[in-house]
Amino acid sequence: MTNLTETMHKKQLDEAVNRMINAGFNQNIISEFSEKETILCSDNGIFVRPLTSEESLMVKDFCDEWNGVVFHIIKSAFFYSILYVSKHEQEWESDMLSLHEMLPFVYVVNTKCPDFSEFGHIEIEVMQNGIISRVN
Numbered sequence: 001m002t003n004l005t006e007t008m009h010k011k012q013l014d015e016a017v018n019r020m021i022n023a024g025f026n027q028n029i030i031s032e033f034s035e036k037e038t039i040l041c042s043d044n045g046i047f048v049r050p051l052t053s054e055e056s057l058m059v060k061d062f063c064d065e066w067n068g069v070v071f072h073i074i075k076s077a078f079f080y081s082i083l084y085v086s087k088h089e090q091e092w093e094s095d096m097l098s099l100h101e102m103l104p105f106v107y108v109v110n111t112k113c114p115d116f117s118e119f120g121h122i123e124i125e126v127m128q129n130g131i132i133s134r135v136n
Contacts, residue, residue, distance in 0.1 A: 009069065012085040013037070015092055016071035019085070023099050024126045025072070033071055041073040041080075042130030055080070058109060066107070074124065074133045080109040081122050081133050102126075 017034045029048060032038040039059060040048045051059065051073065058080065059070045068084035075081075083106055085092070098104055103121045110116045125132050 008087060011089070012069035012087070015085045016069055019083075019096060019099050020071060022096065023102070023104075025131070026126075026128065029072065029130070039070055039072060040130075041075055042132065043075045045076070045125075045127060045130060045132030048130040058082075062107060062109075068107075072131065074122075074131050076133045078111045079133070080111065081124075082107040082109065 020030045042048050067087040070084045072083045102124050105121055107119050122133050
């Protein structure tokens with residue numbers, strides 16, 4: 001990584017931790033990410049777990065393509081909602097406001113129909129056992 005890339009990555013990591021704190025994520029989720037850069041998955045709102053190798057590859061592919069820093073994943077049915085910090089600092093204030101309203105801007109991976117994977121807002125709820133996605 002170049003110094004510029006390293007600097008941006010560090011800013012994105014700091015922003016991700018800030019978003020997790022402001023949204024009220026469980027302290028264990030925040031600590032895993034802030035101390036080890038470990039991304040966890042809230043699985044169907046029941047429990048939080050480490051990523052599988054397939055999920056880790058999905059995160060790597062996303063980061064490689066979009067230069068975002070992923071800080072959490074929400075799994076529900078055959079959808080994965082990827083919470084991330086983009087490389088575009090000018091978007092961060094708006095992203096934080098959306099997250100504060102529990103309507104984060106995410107990338108949703110559709111595992112049944114990958115061509116229908118897309119960016120958009122989802123409604124979430126922070127629970128003691130992780131984060132759940134609310135689909136209306």
